[in-house]
Amino acid sequence: MKERVQKFGRFLSGMVMPNIGAFIAWGLIAALFIPDGWLGKWGPAATINTMVGPMLSYLLPILIGYTGGRAVGGQKGAVAGALATLGAIASTSSTMFIGAMICGPLGGWCIKKFDEKMEGHIPAGFEMVVNNFSVGIIGGVLAVLSIFAIGPACVKITDILGAGVSFLVEHSLLPFTAVLVEPAKVLFLNNAINHGVFTPIGTAQALEAGKSILFMIESNPGPGLGLLLAYCVAGKGETRSSAGAAAVIQFVGGIHEIYFPYVLMNPIVILGPMIGNMAGIFTLSALGGGLVAAASPGSIIAETLMTPPGGYVANFAGIGVAAVVSFAISVFLLKFFGKDADLAEAQAQVAASKAASKGQAAPAAATGASVDLKTVKKIVFACDAGMGSSAMGATMLRNKLKDAGIAGIEVIHHPVSEIPGDCQIVVTHHELSGRAAQRAPQARIIPIKNFMGAPEYDALVKELLAARKGTAAPAPAVQEEAPAASGAILLEKKNIVLGCAPVTPEEAIRACGKLMMDSGYCTEGYVQGMIERNAGFPVAIGSHVAIPHGTNESREFIQKTGIVVMTYPKGIVWGEDEELVRLVIGIASTGEEHLDILNRIVEVCETEEDTDALVDSATVEALYQKLNGIS
Incomplete structure (x- = not known):
């Protein structure tokens, strides 16, 4: 059951989270330029405000539909999903987020099934025609279907969910959502609730009222802050000494995951954040608190930026009350029911839950x-x-x-x-x-x-x-494995760049991609595939080496096999594991021709010390000779 809910959460958050920046942009523009906004009386504000409605009605749902379609059916599925979403939008004046979450994946699925049926049956030379017309026809049919079926159905669903939220608010029951939200956060089950219900309904509420309390139910940093401060007072050993730094990271950085191990060590303390969040929601409801858009990450900085004019007292009170109540209850629980536990073991449990929430396997033995x-x-x-x-x-x-x-x-x-x-x-x-x-x-x-x-x-x-x-x-x-004999030099001198200044991993990948495109190895689609590959599965492989290369899907954009090499003497901090990378090797390969060079890289970069020596003494001629096997 847990895996199914996590899978559903990944499904929803995979459509919303990549576009959260657009939600934030909409919230900021609305907060600043609507008639009652910070700059609402400014001369050009009325003109800028004309963007708010179209962004909410068209841009955001289409982005969600496009992302959902791409996740299921690739680029063609993304286009079909966007077309289907447009049909749902055209069917109603309501904000069609839920419709986008249905139409996007549906468009991708239809394209995927069509491609499977047509595989091997398209005459040579007609691939582009079939691909383009299939997207147009399937997307157009789904758009019409969405107008008459999916859109109206989603309006009913949204009305029911909205009525449910209104019922909770009117009967002062909204605080009880914390009973579900706080345990769900610790188990990484919150995405289905947060991104499937709170964000869509909250965005619609914000359009009408200028703010929504729903944006603060899951993102409020107060409950986690209170728990970690309680460990600073009543914790023992390693947990007590580490809780202070964790509190700063959680409250200022918005990384709520950092307090999850402290809950798993003493599960009873979940009552602290749970009751604290209930108290915070009650305070927000009583004082009229709320945000103009989703706060991501859930830090005090993001909460402040998303607070509308006149809402600071209510929002800060809601966060403060949640922290104080969580702290008081957690201290009591730790003093009377706390037990000694292994922080590392609890962190491993969190890693396992987080990996499962992403559909991955946690680090483990064989x-x-x-x-x-x-x-x-x-x-x-x-x-x-x-x-x-x-x-x-x-x-x-x-x-x-x-x-x-x-x-x-x-x-x-x-x-x-x-x-x-x-x-x-x-x-x-x-x-x-x-x-x-x-x-x-x-x-x-x-x-x-x-x-x-x-x-x-x-x-x-x-x-x-x-x-x-x-x-x-x-x-x-x-x-x-015998590499295919290419008989050609795969690493050209012009594609060896030494002494590069430190950059971000994505910038390093794009730099490799530019060299590849300039040399005719690939087109822009493959470079995008390299970035996507690193985002889903970091290409830093140890020994201070990274080997950017594309996804399987992006190999169609490779024009010929080639290698590029760039050295970063000062190093690049790469990925969540913060690996140091000093040698970046970009690969575009249509077959196995590149294996000879990879084999030589293994020989000369087996350890971090080997790579450091290679980078520190590197010359273009030496790398050209060594990696091409000339010397």
């Missing part, structure tokens, strides 16, 4: 089927695209097996969606281990955190050695 290591003949390295990180990991393990004298095992790499059914072991990033287990139920799954120098490689080699002790005859030599 999982999957039990395998007789004596009979292992094929090991597969799997990553999202099967182009870069898995290829380098396969090379590293292949070398370790060779050094250990283990023969007869084929070590190959594949996208996680194409793992062959005859493998016995799959090595993959921990965030992909769930998908790998589904794809290869017969195999043992070994989750790792990075593909370069993972300690799991040595552990696996030791296991294989131990299993092979006493075997009768020597097996044939280790089988290796």
